[in-house]
Amino acid sequence: MTELLNIGGFEPLTTIDYPNNLSCVVFTQGCPWRCRYCHNHDLIPANKQTKFSWQQIFEFIKTRVGLLDAVVFSGGEPCLQKNLLDAIKQTKALGFKVGLHTGGAYPKILKQCLDHLDWVGFDIKHLPLNYELVTQTPKSADKAWQSLDILLASKVDYQLRITKHPELMSDDQLNRLRRLMKNKYNSDLTVQTCTTNNCLDEKLCIV
Numbered sequence: 001m002t003e004l005l006n007i008g009g010f011e012p013l014t015t016i017d018y019p020n021n022l023s024c025v026v027f028t029q030g031c032p033w034r035c036r037y038c039h040n041h042d043l044i045p046a047n048k049q050t051k052f053s054w055q056q057i058f059e060f061i062k063t064r065v066g067l068l069d070a071v072v073f074s075g076g077e078p079c080l081q082k083n084l085l086d087a088i089k090q091t092k093a094l095g096f097k098v099g100l101h102t103g104g105a106y107p108k109i110l111k112q113c114l115d116h117l118d119w120v121g122f123d124i125k126h127l128p129l130n131y132e133l134v135t136q137t138p139k140s141a142d143k144a145w146q147s148l149d150i151l152l153a154s155k156v157d158y159q160l161r162i163t164k165h166p167e168l169m170s171d172d173q174l175n176r177l178r179r180l181m182k183n184k185y186n187s188d189l190t191v192q193t194c195t196t197n198n199c200l201d202e203k204l205c206i207v
Contacts, residue, residue: 023099031044
């Protein structure tokens with residue numbers, strides 16, 4: 001089996017990354033966005049060499065058949081990986097549920113993967129007009145909201161999440177975003193705790 005993914009980390013057991021399922025998490029290396037509150041910024045460089053190997057991780061995953069419910073591909077941004085779909089198919093063939101964490105930076109790749117996914121954790125960054133305040137990347141909102149439309153048009157189970165940093169989003173803006181999710185998409189929004197001691201933008205660090 002050839003090396004399919006550039007992997008930056010691996011969590012062999014978690015109860016929180018795929019709701020109501022025991023899972024392991026594959027953290028892929030690389031992300032096109034530079035979210036200012038990001039605390040896993042070691043995963044941002046796409047070409048960084050790491051000690052992790054998809055082949056070794058896949059062999060480990062095989063030993064967890066019947067013990068784990070699911071495998072989650074996270075990041076970084078998993079949809080940056082050109083061979084993500086192949087890795088998902090390999091994992092699915094073992095009988096696991098497969099989950100994906102994504103910010104929606106690559107709508108075409110997400111659409112290709114959806115037929116083989118059981119659940120998506122979709123990370124919304126802000127109201128559409130305020131996306132670049134967080135991502136520091138032009139046109140990131142266009143990609144994200146296109147991906148959201150694709151996800152919600154599918155039959156795949158999902159969770160919409162947001163990480164709220166108090167310097168980047170006010171309570172009023174959060175409430176506006178919640179209303180948008182409910183009124184336009186009939187979806188709830190889960191607010192995640194922001195880890196503030198290691199932000200990419202050091203000005204946002206709160207110890």
